[in-house]
Every structure is written in C-alpha cells, then in structure tokens.
Amino acid sequence: MASRITIKDYLFESRLFMQRSIQALAFAALLVSVLVGRLVYLQVLAHEHYITLSDDNRIKILSLPPNRGLIFDRNGVILADNLPSYRLEITPEQVHEDMDAVVDRLAGLIRIRDVDRRRFDRLRKRTPAFKPVPLRFHLSDEEVARFAVDRHRFPGVEIVAGLSRHYPHGPLASHALGYVGRLDERDLQRVDASNYSGTTHIGKVGIERTYEDRLHGTVGFRQVETNAEGRVLRTLIRTPPIPGDNLYLTLDIELQNAAEQAFGDRAGAAVAIDPDTGEVLAFVSMPTYDPNLFVNGIDTATYSALRDNDRQPLFNRALRGQYPPGSTLKPFVALGGLEQGITSTHAHTFCPGYYQLPGKDRKYRDWKRSGHGTVDLTSAIAQSCDVYFYDLALSMGIDRLHDFLSQFGFGARTGLDISGELPGLMPSREWKRATRDLPWFPGETLITGIGQGFVLATPVQLASATATLAKFGHRVKPHIVVSTQAYDDPDLSPVEVETVIDIPIEDRHNWEAVIHAMREVVHGRRGTARRIGIGAGYEIAGKTGTAQVFGLKEEEKYDAEKLVRKLHDHSLFVAFAPIDKPRIAVAVIVEHGGSGSAVAAPIARTILDQYLSKPAS
Amino acid sequence: MSTLLDSGREDASRRDWQHLLHIDAVLLFGLLATSAFGLMVLYSAGGQEQSILVRQLVRLGIAFGAMAVVAQLRPQWLQRWTPWLYGLGILLLVAVLVMGDVGKGAQRWLDFGFVRFQPSEMMKLAVPMMVAWYLADKRLPPTGSRLLVAGALIVVPVVLIARQPDLGTSLLIGSSGFFVLFLAGLSWRLLGGLALLAAAGAPILWHFMHDYQRQRVITFLNPEQDPLGTGYHIIQSKIAIGSGGLFGKGWLNGTQAHLEFLPERSTDFIFAVLGEEFGLLGILVLLTLYTFIIVRSLHIATQAQDTYSRLLAGSLAMTFFIYIIVNTGMVTGLLPVVGLPLPLISYGGTSMVTLMTGFGILMSIHTHRKLLPT
Numbered sequence: 001m002a003s004r005i006t007i008k009d010y011l012f013e014s015r016l017f018m019q020r021s022i023q024a025l026a027f028a029a030l031l032v033s034v035l036v037g038r039l040v041y042l043q044v045l046a047h048e049h050y051i052t053l054s055d056d057n058r059i060k061i062l063s064l065p066p067n068r069g070l071i072f073d074r075n076g077v078i079l080a081d082n083l084p085s086y087r088l089e090i091t092p093e094q095v096h097e098d099m100d101a102v103v104d105r106l107a108g109l110i111r112i113r114d115v116d117r118r119r120f121d122r123l124r125k126r127t128p129a130f131k132p133v134p135l136r137f138h139l140s141d142e143e144v145a146r147f148a149v150d151r152h153r154f155p156g157v158e159i160v161a162g163l164s165r166h167y168p169h170g171p172l173a174s175h176a177l178g179y180v181g182r183l184d185e186r187d188l189q190r191v192d193a194s195n196y197s198g199t200t201h202i203g204k205v206g207i208e209r210t211y212e213d214r215l216h217g218t219v220g221f222r223q224v225e226t227n228a229e230g231r232v233l234r235t236l237i238r239t240p241p242i243p244g245d246n247l248y249l250t251l252d253i254e255l256q257n258a259a260e261q262a263f264g265d266r267a268g269a270a271v272a273i274d275p276d277t278g279e280v281l282a283f284v285s286m287p288t289y290d291p292n293l294f295v296n297g298i299d300t301a302t303y304s305a306l307r308d309n310d311r312q313p314l315f316n317r318a319l320r321g322q323y324p325p326g327s328t329l330k331p332f333v334a335l336g337g338l339e340q341g342i343t344s345t346h347a348h349t350f351c352p353g354y355y356q357l358p359g360k361d362r363k364y365r366d367w368k369r370s371g372h373g374t375v376d377l378t379s380a381i382a383q384s385c386d387v388y389f390y391d392l393a394l395s396m397g398i399d400r401l402h403d404f405l406s407q408f409g410f411g412a413r414t415g416l417d418i419s420g421e422l423p424g425l426m427p428s429r430e431w432k433r434a435t436r437d438l439p440w441f442p443g444e445t446l447i448t449g450i451g452q453g454f455v456l457a458t459p460v461q462l463a464s465a466t467a468t469l470a471k472f473g474h475r476v477k478p479h480i481v482v483s484t485q486a487y488d489d490p491d492l493s494p495v496e497v498e499t500v501i502d503i504p505i506e507d508r509h510n511w512e513a514v515i516h517a518m519r520e521v522v523h524g525r526r527g528t529a530r531r532i533g534i535g536a537g538y539e540i541a542g543k544t545g546t547a548q549v550f551g552l553k554e555e556e557k558y559d560a561e562k563l564v565r566k567l568h569d570h571s572l573f574v575a576f577a578p579i580d581k582p583r584i585a586v587a588v589i590v591e592h593g594g595s596g597s598a599v600a601a602p603i604a605r606t607i608l609d610q611y612l613s614k615p616a617s
Numbered sequence: 618m619s620t621l622l623d624s625g626r627e628d629a630s631r632r633d634w635q636h637l638l639h640i641d642a643v644l645l646f647g648l649l650a651t652s653a654f655g656l657m658v659l660y661s662a663g664g665q666e667q668s669i670l671v672r673q674l675v676r677l678g679i680a681f682g683a684m685a686v687v688a689q690l691r692p693q694w695l696q697r698w699t700p701w702l703y704g705l706g707i708l709l710l711v712a713v714l715v716m717g718d719v720g721k722g723a724q725r726w727l728d729f730g731f732v733r734f735q736p737s738e739m740m741k742l743a744v745p746m747m748v749a750w751y752l753a754d755k756r757l758p759p760t761g762s763r764l765l766v767a768g769a770l771i772v773v774p775v776v777l778i779a780r781q782p783d784l785g786t787s788l789l790i791g792s793s794g795f796f797v798l799f800l801a802g803l804s805w806r807l808l809g810g811l812a813l814l815a816a817a818g819a820p821i822l823w824h825f826m827h828d829y830q831r832q833r834v835i836t837f838l839n840p841e842q843d844p845l846g847t848g849y850h851i852i853q854s855k856i857a858i859g860s861g862g863l864f865g866k867g868w869l870n871g872t873q874a875h876l877e878f879l880p881e882r883s884t885d886f887i888f889a890v891l892g893e894e895f896g897l898l899g900i901l902v903l904l905t906l907y908t909f910i911i912v913r914s915l916h917i918a919t920q921a922q923d924t925y926s927r928l929l930a931g932s933l934a935m936t937f938f939i940y941i942i943v944n945t946g947m948v949t950g951l952l953p954v955v956g957l958p959l960p961l962i963s964y965g966g967t968s969m970v971t972l973m974t975g976f977g978i979l980m981s982i983h984t985h986r987k988l989l990p991t
Binding site for chain 1: 756757758796799800801802853855856857858859860861862863872873877878892896897900901904908911912915918919924927928931935938942945946949950951
C-alpha cells in the first residue's frame with residue numbers, strides 16, 4: 001500500500017474526534033430530551049387517563065345471580081323450589097393428558113351421552129383453558145358418590161353444586177305454574193338485561209312468567225381483580241344479590257289434585273273460584289305435562305312428542321281454550337230477560353221441539369226433539385229448553401244481549417294473573433260488521449241465546465261469570481297469587497282484591513229466581529244434573545251445557561276439528577255452592593265428553609265436595 | 618504472546634490495581650449499579666421468582682467475566698485480528714442464511730450440536746471494529762472511495778442480518794458502523810444526502826419488508842387500530858408507564874405487570890415495569906446511570922491513544938446509547954416495535970455477553986496505555 005495516504009495529522013484527528021464526540025453527545029441529549037418529554041406527557045400530563053385505563057384493565061365486574069323466589073300453594077305446600085343440582089366440570093388447563101381419554105374414563109363412572117360430549121367439545125373451543133367447562137348436568141347422588149371415591153384420578157375435574165328450578169309435584173298444576181327455561185335473546189328484550197347478567201333461566205309461561213319480576217330478584221355484583229386472561233385473583237367489593245320474592249298461590253294443591261284426578265284421561269279444563277275474593281282455588285287443564293322437562297332444555301324428541309300429541313298437553317285450555325258456552329249461558333240470558341223486563345218468572349213458552357223465525361222456514365231445533373211442552377223460566381233452565389231461550393233472545397235482541405252479558409265478563413279477558421289469557425268472544429252488530437263486513441241476522445241472535453254460534457268463552461270466564469252471578473253481580477278480578485313475601489320478611493303481603501264491577505240490580509228477586517232455577521238443575525226432580533245432587537251435603541246451583549262442535553270460527557286457534565273424537569260435543573257444567581252462602585264457583589269443560597250432565601257435572605261435584613268438606617277459613 | 622498479554626511497556630506511574638487488572642473502576646461502578654437496579658426491576662417483572670433472579674445473576678456473572686477477560690486483550694492485538702473476525706462473521710452469516718435453524722420464524726442461529734450460536738451477535742462488535750480498522754491508517758475525514766469501502770463493510774452484514782430477518786440487530790449494527798464514520802468526521806453534507814436517500818428509499822424498503830415488519834410499522838403509526846393484536850403491546854405498555862405517574866405504584870405493586878396485561882414484561886418491555894412501579898423518578902434514575910456510563914465511555918474514547926481505539930470506543934459508547942433509545946422509544950410508543958432488549962436490565966443472555974464484551978474492549982483501551990510524549 002502506498003504510504004502517502006498514511007500521513008496523518010494526529011492533532012487534527014484528535015480535535016476532530018473530540019468535536020464529533022461532543023456532537024454525538026448533543027445528538028444523544030436531544031433524543032433523550034424527546035424521550036423525557038414523552039415520559040412527562042405519559043406519566044404527568046396524561047397520568048389520570050392512564051390510571052383509569054389501568055384500573056379498567058384489572059377490575060372486572062362479575063354478576064351474582066339472585067336465587068329465584070319459591071312458589072307455595074295457599075297452605076304453604078311448595079310448588080316450585082330451587083334444588084341443589086350437581087354438575088360435572090372440567091378445567092382443561094389442569095388436565096395434563098388427552099381430554100378424550102379423560103372423558104372416556106369418566107364415562108365409566110357416570111353416564112355421559114354423545115350429546116353431552118358434543119356440547120362439551122363445542123363449549124371447550126369457546127372457553128379459555130383456565131375456565132371450567134360443564135360436561136354433565138344433574139348428576140344423581142349415586143354418580144356424585146361414585147366420582148367422589150375416584151376423584152384423585154381426575155385432576156381438573158370437579159363437581160359443582162348450583163341451584164336448579166324444580167317442580168316437586170311434576171305435572172300437577174303445571175298449566176298454572178308454567179315453567180322456567182334457559183334465557184334467550186328474545187327474553188332479554190322484555191327484561192332489564194343488566195339485572196339478568198348472570199341469570200341463566202327465566203319464566204317462560206304461566207305464573208313463572210307473569211310474576212317474573214317478583215320471582216327473579218336483583219342481581220348482585222362482585223368487583224374482582226383479574227389478570228389479562230380474565231382469571232380472578234381476588235375480590236375487591238361484593239354486593240350480594242337480593243333473592244326474588246316468594247309467591248303464595250290461591251290454589252289448594254289437594255283440591256287441584258282431586259280435580260285433575262277427576263278428569264281421568266279426558267281432555268278439558270276446570271276452574272274453581274272463590275266468589276268473594278276471586279281467588280282461583282283450582283286451575284285445571286288436562287292433559288298436563290311435566291314442567292321439569294323444560295328447565296334445562298327439553299330434548300327435541302320429547303318436545304316434538306308433546307307438541308304433536310293429538311291431545312295437545314301443552315295447550316292451556318283453562319286460559320286459552322275458547323269454547324261455545326252452550327247452555328251454561330242460559331242463566332245469564334234469563335237474568336238479562338228478567339232484569340230488562342222482557343220476561344217474567346211467570347211467563348210461559350210452548351216448546352214443540354223446534355223454533356221458527358216469523359215468516360221463515362228454517363227450524364231451529366231443541367236438543368229434545370219431542371219438545372218440552374209448556375215451560376216457564378225455572379223449568380226452561382232446569383230442563384235446558386232451547387226454544388224458551390230462542391224466543392227470549394229474539395225478544396232481547398243482540399244489542400241488549402251483548403250489553404248485559406258483557407257485564408259478566410264475556411268477551412273480555414278476566415285479568416287473571418297468568419300470562420296468555422284469551423278474551424273469548426261476545427258477538428255484537430259492531431263486531432260482525434267490523435270483522436265480517438256483514439249485517440247481523442236474527443237467526444244469529446237465536447243461537448247466541450243458547451250459547452252457540454259466534455259466542456265463545458274460556459273456562460276462566462265461565463267460572464268468573466258464575467261467581468259473579470252467585471254474588472248478585474259483585475264481580476271481582478280472579479287472581480291466583482294471594483300474597484308475596486320478600487326473602488328477608490317473615491310477613492306476607494297480601495295481593496289486594498280488585499272489584500271489577502257491581503252490576504246494577506233491578507230486582508233482587510230476579511237473581512234469586514235464576515239461582516233457584518239453577519238449584520232445580522241439580523236438586524229438582526227433572527233437573528238435567530239431578531244425578532250429582534244425590535247425596536250432596538250442601539245445596540248446589542248449577543247449569544249443564546252441551547256445546548256442539550261445528551263451524552269453528554277462525555278466531556279459535558285451538559283447532560278441535562283435527563281431533564279424532566271431534567264429532568262428540570263438548571260437555572260443560574257451571575255451578576256454585578252452597579247456595580245461601582257461596583264459597584266456590586266452578587266451571588268444567590270436558591272436550592267431546594258428550595252431554596254436560598254425564599261427564600262435566602260429576603267432575604264439578606268432586607271439586608265441590610273436596611273443597612266444601614273443609615270448613616271455611 | 619507478548620502482544621496479547623500485557624508487557625512491561627506501560628507507564629509505571631499508572632501501575633495501580635486498575636491497570637494491573639485492566640479494569641476501569643468508574644465504568645465498572647456504572648455498570649454494576651445499573652445491573653443491580655436492573656435486578657431489582659427484574660425481580661418484580663419476573664413475578665418475584667428467585668429462579669429468574671438466579672439465572673440472570675449467572676448471566677451477569679458470565680457477561681462481567683467476558684468483560685474482564687476481553688479487558689486483558691491489548692487493543693493492538695484486537696486490531697490485528699479484526700479483519701479475521703469480520704471475515705469469519707460474514708461467512709457465518711451466509712451460513713446461517715443457507716442452512717440456519719428456523720427459530721421464531723427467523724433464521725438467526727447456527728447449531729453446532731453442543732452450542733447454538735448467533736453470528737449476528739458477533740457482528741455487533743466486528744463491524745465497528747472492522748470499520749475502525751479500515752480507517753485507522755487512512756487520512757480522516759474519510760472521503761471518496763475509502764468512504765465507499767467503509768460503507769460496503771457496513772452494508773453487507775446489515776443486509777445479511779436484515780435478511781434473517783432481524784431488524785433490531787441490523788439497525789444496531791448499521792448504527793455502530795455509522796457512528797465510526799461519524800466520529801471519523803463524515804461530512805455533514807454527505808450526512809444530509811444520506812438522510813435524503815433514506816427518505817427516498819423508504820418506499821423501496823417497504824417493498825422488501827416482511828409482512829410482520831410492515832405490520833409493526835402500521836401498528837406503530839396507529840396502535841389503536843388493532844388493540845388486541847400487534848397494537849396490544851404498545852397500548853398496554855403506555856398504560857403501564859402512564860399509570861405509574863411521577864413516583865410509581867411502588868416496587869412489586871405494578872398491576873399492569875403483575876396481572877399479566879403487559880407482554881414481554883421481563884424482556885423487551887421491562888422499561889414499562891420500571892415506569893409503572895417507580896414512576897418518572899425511577900426512569901430518571903436509570904437514565905442518569907445510563908448517561909454516566911455513556912459519558913464515561915466517550916471520555917475513554919477521547920483519551921484513547923490511536924485512531925482505531927478511539928473510533929471503536931466512541932462507536933461502542935454510541936451503540937450503547939442506540940440500544941437504550943430504541944428500546945425506550947419502542948416501549949413509550951415513539952418508535953415502532955423492534956425486538957431490542959433494554960441493556961443491563963432486560964432478562965436474557967446472549968446480547969448481554971456481547972454488550973459486556975464491548976465494555977471489556979473499552980476497559981482494555983483505557984488500561985493498556987502507552988507512554989506518549991506530551
């Protein structure tokens with residue numbers, strides 16, 4: 001290498017280096033001051049902001065779902081409670097071998113179906129590894145015991161106790177109680193979602209649904225410190241949940257049971273009401289179903305079987321079954337005739353077995369082809385003469401008929417505190433014009449007078465109307481929850497009795513006459529229900545009814561036509577007892593039971609007997 | 618061997634223990650104090666696990682040992698072997714690219730069976746040494762063809778390492794070589810031209826970047842865009858530092874760190890733990906310690922007796938600074954995320970040994986002094 005370029009000026013280079021070192025240091029100082037400026041911004045100026053973010057990071061709110069309120073009958077018998085239930089959970093993080101092998105070994109101890117496995121695998125994919133994933137719900141005591149012995153072989157597998165809704169009486173009164181089911185998106189739209197964070201179940205139908213806000217309670221919270229993976233490290237603040245209120249029902253489970261038993265395997269409904277208070281003493285819709293099936297998700301096969309069953313066990317007939325009331329409407333029509341001065345207790349009508357509108361050919365038949373001969377109000381009710389009521393209805397006209405019967409609640413929801421009630425139908429000129437765009441024909445007035453044609457009533461309505469009649473027009477709103485009880489309060493808060501209307505009375509004798517006629521139905525020599533009067537230790541006022549099943553209206557969702565026994569008429573019976581001091585009013589409908597006297601009346605007698613055998617409270 | 622080990626040609630008056638052991642006490646104090654501070658932060662960041670502390674202590678021991686050993690080597694000896702070291706480094710880098718193990722999606726390691734070796738670590742020292750060696754007997758400031766040669770000596774390893782890809786290390790090596798040139802008096806006009814060239818070359822660089830590198834740049838520009846993905850690191854570390862405030866949450870009390878919100882908290886992001894637990898005050902203490910080390914190192918450089926030693930020492934000092942500013946800039950969200958540890962504080966081995974070897978060279982330069990006429 002040439003040497004001329006190696007001539008170096010050491011002093012110059014040394015000075016140059018010193019200069020450059022200082023420049024480098026200055027450059028470093030500049031960058032450090034930028035860094036310090038940044039730190040001052042982060043740690044001093046924006047400190048509050050980052051402190052908040054840091055707290056948000058670590059503090060999480062966990063909700064503590066409240067315990068659902070219990071449901072008791074009027075005597076304190078529990079109808080819906082919360083049972084400890086055991087579920088098996090696996091924390092994948094703590095399992096140090098093949099998960100399938102662990103589940104296989106578990107299957108040797110407890111029953112694990114393919115469904116359980118599939119759900120477990122699905123959940124596991126969505127859950128962080130440190131969080132437990134449920135494998136089985138509702139372990140039996142035996143399974144819990146078996147697992148407990150072997151639990152050392154299963155690290156990461158645990159049995160967890162929780163509360164699960166349980167209906168100890170199974171299908172008994174299930175149409176009144178309803179059931180809870182797993183909370184879904186639709187449910188969340190009708191409740192305060194924040195109060196339901198952590199809640200897994202919600203009332204789906206029946207009382208469980210109507211009183212959801214009372215039964216549910218208030219959610220509690222736990223403020224916890226978590227790490228980035230969401231694992232809870234410690235609890236900072238705890239606000240305990242407030243359990244839901246307990247409910248006491250007006251039902252008497254023994255009476256309810258007797259009533260359901262009385263139906264045997266027939267389909268139908270029965271509602272019994274205390275006329276003084278409107279308390280529902282029995283609420284029967286047959287057949288029933290076991291609400292426990294729905295609590296933790298009913299499997300598809302069982303559900304389809306229930307849904308597609310010809311006898312429609314899921315259909316709440318007492319609340320939503322709209323039936324032609326048939327002859328059970330006659331006492332109300334008769335009372336209307338008397339109160340409006342259209343007829344009197346002394347007036348007579350000749351019944352040849354049919355009725356013809358003036359100038360028309362069509363014959364409106366009496367159920368008794370040979371006719372009842374000359375009848376007055378009492379015998380017309382006692383023997384259920386149709387011709388008498390054709391004549392009376394025609395004289396009243398549909399307008400007065402509609403107005404009078406509406407006072408008893410026909411055609412309107414009674415307001416019973418079970419969700420889903422249907423209003424029935426009390427037809428009027430306006431109604432027909434509005435819905436059918438047709439004028440009202442006199443023939444339709446005739447058949448309305450005997451509870452056929454357009455007129456429809458639910459069993460709840462019939463029972464309420466009968467109770468109103470028994471109380472001389474004092475109509476109270478029927479209710480099934482008699483009192484509520486806060487979780488920390490030994491005292492019950494009674495639900496107030498609501499008077500709907502006091503029907504104006506023209507003449508008390510008219511009411512007495514109708515009630516007398518209804519007494520004759522049961523206790524009279526020729527009464528249609530005289531068979532149930534035999535051996536009764538009290539006096540019953542009743543009325544049989546046989547509703548013809550034909551020409552079902554489109555408003556009637558329950559399509560009875562599809563039923564195999566569709567050609568049989570519905571059998572109805574309404575009654576109250578004792579006559580001098582009514583304690584119970586009842587309406588019974590047996591679908592396709594034939595005549596009212598044969599099938600419905602004996603069921604009513606069973607209910608009356610059961611209830612009246614106990615002294616008044 | 619007389620050139621390797623110390624011979625008796627030194628100033629007799631400076632024969633105190635520092636020169637006997639070839640240790641600079643002032644620099645050693647700065648390094649030990651910083652390491653001790655680092656151990657304290659690491660104990661907290663590592664979840665108060667003694668095993669982590671022990672392992673870090675062992676590494677520090679090895680690193681300080683390497684420093685002490687290298688300090689015994691005479692600068693002249695180092696200078697003589699510089700081209701061989703550099704040549705070997707380039708060969709190994711090529712070898713890594715050709716047959717290197719795939720680790721963490723990047724080829725950085727050479728597996729010799731008994732030990733895994735990262736040639737890029739070696740180049741952190743070999744590159745500034747080589748540039749200093751090349752310039753040592755040339756007239757300064759470097760210009761023309763000599764500048765081009767020096768530039769090539771830097772660019773070749775930088776590109777090889779960037780191809781691995783290891784952006785952080787290649788940046789570090791590039792700047793170590795650059796600082797040699799800068800300290801050698803690279804003209805400001807050329808510097809400005811280079812800066813312009815870099816700005817113009819950015820889109821081309823973007824074209825050659827890996828997806829994850831591009832993602833880092835995007836994330837840096839807008840971390841909130843992907844708060845749970847790559848932006849998570851920066852967001853969480855800013856929260857940690859910001860929530861620390863002036864005085865911090867206290868040692869072992871950093872919620873961001875202990876509740877595991879902060880990723881890489883004992884390695885690349887340990888600065889955030891410091892900021893959270895000790896606040897701005899703690900950070901200023903560390904920055905003061907670092908400044909102490911850098912100023913002392915630059916002082917050693919200005920006292921060096923030949924061009925090679927001077928340029929190498931100055932470059933080592935400034936590279937140490939680049940380490941610090943890149944890491945802290947990344948953790949505070951000023952710079953994009955590049956994987957560089959915080960020197961002497963972060964948990965980790967290889968880079969610490971390299972770093973301390975560099976300080977060993979500085980000590981060697983400072984303690985092997987010839988008598989010069991003044």
